[in-house]
Amino acid sequence: LISFATTSHAQNKEKVEAVKAYYSGFEKHDWNLAISHFDTGFTFTSPNNDNHIAIEKFKEKCWGTNKFFKKVNYIKMAESGNELFLLVEIITTDNNIVRNVDVFKFSNADKIESIETFFGAGESYPGNKK
Numbered sequence: 001l002i003s004f005a006t007t008s009h010a011q012n013k014e015k016v017e018a019v020k021a022y023y024s025g026f027e028k029h030d031w032n033l034a035i036s037h038f039d040t041g042f043t044f045t046s047p048n049n050d051n052h053i054a055i056e057k058f059k060e061k062c063w064g065t066n067k068f069f070k071k072v073n074y075i076k077m078a079e080s081g082n083e084l085f086l087l088v089e090i091i092t093t094d095n096n097i098v099r100n101v102d103v104f105k106f107s108n109a110d111k112i113e114s115i116e117t118f119f120g121a122g123e124s125y126p127g128n129k130k
Contacts, residue, residue, distance in 0.1 A: 012084075019104055023088065037111055038112050046119065075099070082105060082107075084106070086103075098120065103118075
């Protein structure tokens with residue numbers, strides 16, 4: 001049996017801190033913590049008809065899912081240039097597991113400029129409107 005812990009091979013400390021603050025905001029249901037490392041002009045993209053949506057639309061459309069977050073596990077991280085790739089495991093309030101891959105793009109000031117999310121297992125994620 002192989003167990004993965006948070007993997008951070010020589011990642012930029014500020015980038016890792018920004019990503020963890022983002023997800024900590026979801027765990028703690030704290031909007032200001034979630035966006036504390038966003039750059040001006042932040043955008044969000046996902047397969048859920050979110051094509052570089054602005055922060056206001058992101059809050060309106062996506063933030064409500066935080067009520068289903070119980071715990072976030074960082075499975076793997078890799079950095080390439082100004083991007084940090086993350087395989088994340090979300091434990092929901094009803095103890096289901098949802099896995100996503102996120103690509104965080106950073107500005108020169110190590111602020112999150114954009115997030116592109118790719119959904120993994122968890123189609124029945126609470127709050128998912130089919």
